[in-house]
Amino acid sequence: MGKMDEIIIVAPRAQLFNNEELAFQGTLQDKKLVEEIVSNINATYTTMRRGDAEEDESFKQPIPYAVIKRGNEIFVYERLQGAGETRLHNKLSIGVGGHMNALEELETFEEVLMENLNRELEEELIMTTNEQPELKVIGLINDDEDEVGRVHLCVLVVIEVHENTVIEVRETDQLQGQFFPIEKLKLNPFYERLENWSKIAMDIL
Incomplete structure (x- = not known):
């Protein structure tokens, strides 16, 4: 099965944003509004073939996007030419995440999100630490200005790891990835190479 035949979680944009009353551009950190949108996803999400979802702007694909923070450093990775998403090649990213699969044994969208996020972290990274990382949802990111962003909704998660944590x-x-100081990432040439969601996330970190 090709990646575009994967069955993923989607939510109808009209219900998710209450017929655009809750629509926003950039970041949303207001706790009440974030909870309302997440509640709408929980009530209306369904599944769709990924290839169809990528072409259908009437649905949003919720994506957990985890920023790994170690003190004043952020883990940054670069998508090389061998990576699957050609639209993001050679871009820098501070977010780890991916498309979500339905898990019938779990009751809520939040549980499904965290289980999918933990799977993505396990698949993409080797994390060596003696301390349990702390995960916290800090908001949502919506970017309707490009073709990738128009069909996705980012659930922004910060993972605080201990200073002795090693990630590969x-x-x-x-x-390829490594930790960079936050201050350095906010300056060019690094900032201009960040993918859109990463730029938006950096602005609030």
């Missing part, structure tokens, strides 16, 4: 990428033919 698993798929070295597709990704």
